[in-house]
Amino acid sequence: MDKEAYLISRLNSKYVGDDAAIIGNTLYSMDAFFEDTHFKREWMSMSQIGRKAMLINLSDAVAMNAYPKYALVTVSLPKELSITEIDELMQSMEQTAGEYGCEIIGGDTIGGEKLHLSITIVSESKNPLLRKGLKEGDLLAFTGTLGESKRDLDILLEGGRVDPGSRFYEPVLRADFVYKARPFLRVGMDISDGLYCDTNKLLDMNEYGFDILDNISDDVGFSGEEYEMLVGFKKEHLSTLEAIARETDTPLNVFAEVVRNDERFPCKSHHFL
Amino acid sequence: MDKEAYLISRLNSKYVGDDAAIIGNTLYSMDAFFEDTHFKREWMSMSQIGRKAMLINLSDAVAMNAYPKYALVTVSLPKELSITEIDELMQSMEQTAGEYGCEIIGGDTIGGEKLHLSITIVSESKNPLLRKGLKEGDLLAFTGTLGESKRDLDILLEGGRVDPGSRFYEPVLRADFVYKARPFLRVGMDISDGLYCDTNKLLDMNEYGFDILDNISDDVGFSGEEYEMLVGFKKEHLSTLEAIARETDTPLNVFAEVVRNDERFPCKSHHFL
Structure with a gap:
């Protein structure tokens, strides 16, 4: 989508361009997983939604040769979700993060009409893999x-x-x-x-x-x-x-x-x- | 809202409880600013939306005696927004972050029906101000x-x-x-x-x-x-x-x-x- 690319390019910072921003040995990345943009709720269990939301975020770190350390999670919660469903969602995110050595340390929760997840991953790498650096013949x-x-x-x-x-x-x-x-x-x-x-x-x-x-x-x-x-x-x-x-x-x-x-x-x- | 409080309590980490999670001298906080939960679009200009979204996020750091350093911003962008409006939104967030010594270093942009903003702030404090520690007579x-x-x-x-x-x-x-x-x-x-x-x-x-x-x-x-x-x-x-x-x-x-x-x-x- 052109406007998305435009907005990303407007984030006119020297850090933008890779999946994560790099400050010293620390990498910061953030990905949205929004209902009706990335998934429909009837397609997936709460557990599947939590797992995929976390995996696509961990992927930004892993793809750059970084080790995920901390996650922050913002959730917009539709009223009709039950406590059991919220538990499933959270457990799945925690478990998935844990598989990669990553801990959920905070975030925000609000009421909303749709189930939207935004996750930030803080990861570490001594030798991040970037997008820039290709040479002829590679x-x-x-x-x-x-x-x-x-x-x-x-x-x-x-x-x-x-x-x-x-x-x-x-x-x-x-x-x-x-x-x-x-x-x-x-x-x-x-x-x-x-x-x-x-x-x-x-x-x-x-x-x-x-x-x-x-x-x-x-x-x-x-x-x-x-x-x-x-x-x-x-x-x-x-x-x-x-x-x-x-x-x-x-x-x-x-x-x-x-x-x-x-x-x-x-x-x-x-x-x- | 009870379910929000429940979900926050389910983030059963030792770091949760204050406005930000503290790891060493670094603080991490994340706040949502979502259309029709926190604001209606007809109430505010793009510039006002960007400014308030950033201010309420910077507030988490400032309130804990921390100095904001980096921000990550995830935006869900409704199709009908013009490039001028996107510019206004971004400029306002950058300018507001800059007033507090904070730089936007990354984030994510997706298409959506509503204008939803999720922001993560990385801040630093040698002596964070917490919620716990009250004594009788204070x-x-x-x-x-x-x-x-x-x-x-x-x-x-x-x-x-x-x-x-x-x-x-x-x-x-x-x-x-x-x-x-x-x-x-x-x-x-x-x-x-x-x-x-x-x-x-x-x-x-x-x-x-x-x-x-x-x-x-x-x-x-x-x-x-x-x-x-x-x-x-x-x-x-x-x-x-x-x-x-x-x-x-x-x-x-x-x-x-x-x-x-x-x-x-x-x-x-x-x-x-």
């Missing part, structure tokens, strides 16, 4: 299998049901891979707007284009909210990264080489509102 | 003149207009007073839910009651979102604090003495939804 790769998130979102939008283990409900963060691979990566980011759009962002920021090495279907390229990793690295590190990928059980798909051209993928908003 | 006082915020909210709710300088639009933070008075204060918090409710919170937390020294009208006691300070201090510091109050142009109103009883004020939610 390889671009993504982790995992893309496409399921969009496919399942489309099914839900048409009133269907999807498997509870779907990536749409339960993104898989590649923490082990990122932490081990960091020394061999030039750039990286999580795939939230789809591989096409996010690759374009990376290329725009680094002022390069690409030669395709492995064709990507639109079902893969347009699938947003995957939270798999998009990474760029020096060709000579390919075999090391492939070994780390095997070791951490992470599919690694090399799909392009960075070159000096203006090549871009088609990109359109993946939000359903 | 005095309770509030700063400024209370009542205007509720009076003007009532006028707006009835379709009337209020002065652009109203406290409802433009809370006055007592930064100078707090920073200078800190060594002589036992406890403190900003008045967001009204003097009655916030005094009760302070007393609940400290397990004391009070003797009234100066009668408070319901117009004053029930007025929420004032962002004046509620403080408690040792009797012998009264004259020092009165001097600091004069020096910083801060009306200081002593209204109660802390005693061992169960006295509480009447308390009801001040939100209009």
